[in-house]
Amino acid sequence: MSAYTFPTFPDLKDKIVLVMGIGQTRVEGSSIWGNGAATARAFCSNGCKVFGCDINLTAAEFTATRLRDEGGICDVMAADVTSSSDVKKVVDAVMEKYGRIDVLVNNVGMTRPGTPGSISEEVWDQQMDLNLKSVYLSCHHVLPIMEKQNQGAVVNNASIAGVSYIGKAQVAYSTAKAAIIHFTRVSAVMYAPKGVRLNCVVPGFILVPLVENLGKSDKEEDREVYRKITQHNVPMGRMGEPEDVANAALWLASAASKYVTGQPLVVDGGLTSQTGTGQ
Numbered sequence: 001m002s003a004y005t006f007p008t009f010p011d012l013k014d015k016i017v018l019v020m021g022i023g024q025t026r027v028e029g030s031s032i033w034g035n036g037a038a039t040a041r042a043f044c045s046n047g048c049k050v051f052g053c054d055i056n057l058t059a060a061e062f063t064a065t066r067l068r069d070e071g072g073i074c075d076v077m078a079a080d081v082t083s084s085s086d087v088k089k090v091v092d093a094v095m096e097k098y099g100r101i102d103v104l105v106n107n108v109g110m111t112r113p114g115t116p117g118s119i120s121e122e123v124w125d126q127q128m129d130l131n132l133k134s135v136y137l138s139c140h141h142v143l144p145i146m147e148k149q150n151q152g153a154v155v156n157n158a159s160i161a162g163v164s165y166i167g168k169a170q171v172a173y174s175t176a177k178a179a180i181i182h183f184t185r186v187s188a189v190m191y192a193p194k195g196v197r198l199n200c201v202v203p204g205f206i207l208v209p210l211v212e213n214l215g216k217s218d219k220e221e222d223r224e225v226y227r228k229i230t231q232h233n234v235p236m237g238r239m240g241e242p243e244d245v246a247n248a249a250l251w252l253a254s255a256a257s258k259y260v261t262g263q264p265l266v267v268d269g270g271l272t273s274q275t276g277t278g279q
């Protein structure tokens with residue numbers, strides 16, 4: 001099994017887990033996992049059967065191969081999470097194979113820079129589709145299944161950019177991430193009587209391959225973002241690891257959190273709990 005030791009939640013064994021955005025940004029020579037890939041790994045290490053999709057099939061297959069090499073059970077397929085028909089195809093494929101979906105993880109998310117004055121309407125719409133509509137679409141197709149099962153857990157991946165300004169003008173991404181937190185909160189109330197819980201993980205600065213890549217970019221603006229993220233003011237004095245995000249998702253999907261719903265679980269080393277004036 002996995003070289004990293006994830007916590008074990010016995011109720012998760014044999015659960016069917018669907019991860020939207022299971023691939024990861026690839027960085028030559030890097031062995032770190034992306035948030036979504038690490039989350040899939042955490043579920044595999046708990047004996048779950050993972051089904052993942054990604055717009056980039058090669059990236060999804062890279063994760064699946066790593067998981068299978070560690071003894072995990074993982075199937076993947078290509079899908080664009082902004083397309084309702086693609087999302088439906090993925091959900092149908094999981095139902096065809098396993099007949100149920102116990103856990104849904106919405107991991108896809110990506111930022112584009114811009115203030116309200118500078119961001120184009122086209123980029124705004126793309127950001128809303130990718131970061132927010134994608135969450136609605138997967139919930140639209142999966143929640144009726146969980147409702148019929150009278151059981152299920154959804155974990156959405158938000159961001160502290162949806163809670164505070166984090167030093168980078170990214171108005172569309174921040175707005176979409178804030179909306180994910182609220183979508184999760186109000187949907188959780190609607191589904192609470194149906195045995196289905198919805199929560200979100202709200203990551204802070206996490207050292208994932210995507211961030212590593214910014215530091216290696218030949219664009220100065222990317223390297224500047226990398227510097228801001230890595231020369232941070234995190235009270236714990238370090239960035240988070242993808243496994244920190246994965247552990248939070250694992251707990252939120254397990255019965256250990258069975259009385260928790262509608263919550264944003266902030267995983268940021270204390271960053272958003274301070275005023276910025278330091279200690």
Ligand SMILES: NC(=O)c1ccc[n+]([C@@H]2O[C@H](COP(=O)([O-])OP(=O)(O)OC[C@H]3O[C@@H](n4cnc5c(N)ncnc54)[C@H](O)[C@@H]3O)[C@@H](O)[C@H]2O)c1
Binds near residue numbers: 106160
């Ligand atoms: N790294 C951080 O510091 C940080 C902080 C806060 C939140 N997050 C959130 O973490 C999540 C992603 O983390 P990651 O490390 O897994 O990122 P990643 O970019 O490495 O992986 C995301 C995967 O999503 C896939 N994807 C992109 N568009 C898609 C689409 N339309 N349909 C299907 N798949 C698509 C990509 O191909 C990629 O494989 C995002 O929601 C991001 O907002 C990250």
